[in-house]
Amino acid sequence: MRRARLYALPTLSRRLVPVWRRNFLVWRKLALPSILGNLADPLLMLFGLGYGLGAVIGTLEGTSYFAFLAGGFLASSTMYAATFEALYSAFSRMHVQRTWEAIVNAPMELEDVLAGEWLWAATKGFAAGACMFAVVSALGLARWPAALGALAAVGLVGLAFAALGLAINALATGYDFFNYYLTLVLTPMMMLSGVFFPVEQLPTALAALAQALPLYHGIELVRPLLAGRAPQAPLAHAAALAAYALVGYYLAAVLTRRRLLV
């Protein structure tokens, strides 16, 4: 492929809509187990750690440990849902079922497929965050109207991890390949980004590393907004997430072209 085409900026066209709708139609058929899966894991962790550890820890940064964790899990469950969709589900459609191949036989470009997958995986992430948000609100932990800002931040987290996931997907040789990304990248990120404890607890060098991670920026927005407080430097955090989303999507576009447009 010519270099100019390989490295061109991807364009967003309305043609991404039928791709998004295709995935939505599949999801609608499997919605119940999907929502359960999105909720069960983080909620079990939240209640287990929140009540169990919370009894030992007491309060943290002026809130209960349960409320502290709730903000973190809102962001991390979004991260995982968007990631899994962009890894396993997108890989099935790209490689196993050859759904992408069928789509580009129609008057569609590979970029249209990729953009639809990006927004779809972000939507899945957002839906997981929104489910958590509903539970947390029902427990009286969301302060309105600032909490709505937390939902917007969840949307950004979804876009960032959907894009990064699609870049990894373009490199995958099989489903097992994703274990590298999950264990070597996402699990450490979960530990470092302030889900379980404030980042300030980390040694200086690790804290600096943590502040470069997308999940950290998501949590720095979601946690205060959920509690009705203004985040510190909200624009910087939002900009960092947007940068991960846009650069990640550019990377995904180049890597996917390199893989499929041969």
Add this chain to the structure above:
Amino acid sequence: MRAAPPAPAVSARGLRKRFGAAEAVRGVDLEIAPGECYGLLGPNGAGKTTTLRLVLGLAEPDGGEIRLLGLPVPARAREARAAVGVVPQADSLDPDFTVAENLLVYGRYFGLRDAAIRARVPALLEFAGLAGRADQPIRALSGGMKRRLALARALVNDPRLLVMDEPTTGLDPQARHLVWERLRRLALEGRTLLLTTHFMEEAERLCSRVAIMDGGRIIAEGAPRELIARHIEPQVLEVHGPGLERWLARARGLVPRVERAGETAFCYGTDVAAALADVAAEPDLLYLHRPANLEDVFLKLTGRDLRD
């Protein structure tokens, strides 16, 4: 004043495509007129599928020029594909959807409105012999039904050109005949058909013109009858069984040309009556007398070695 001849449905000049060190397509010229049924034949690895991908604008050529329904490819391939239907080699139906949902979702990729697609679904299913199965899941379909659904899916946009990569591979004879019959009907409707196959019988029955590809090049092109007449003797006598060597040594003078494939001898000639009478007298030999076909041409031109 005479009307200008209609623009070709597909035209390609000097098409080249390499994958790393290997050149899969090495200078292919194609010119397919509207309404033609054109077959690309060739052993595995001959470059048939790559040629189709280039024609559809799904891969970028390393050299050559392509026009698809009059539009330059790959520059305007996306627009051109709006009037093309594709039946891919691999089954790429959506396993999570019903039969009708597969058509609905696919039609949306052409920018068609849901109502317009839904209105077309009964006729498409009728055509594919799937009437009454609209709400069945894909896993309930047999291999033949899936192929026919893939064909119906390729017709959702009412295409002028249908591109099919091995449309009947893996089908049983009944299913294959049904697909052939449908393809003939599409050709009668005036659509252009471009297909790859390695079933010579399929090409001979369906195609008005065929090209035999080998090693990334077209090595022969023409109407099936014309190719047979040009490249091979009209009569074939296939002989095998114990005592073949002895018989060959004796009957050598009775047939002008003999090809050996393992334990079988293929005797070609304009008149093989004498050889036929002779072999019929040999109780140990098994034989088959038949007219020459496209497969004989194909094997003569591409050789009898296995291609993997």
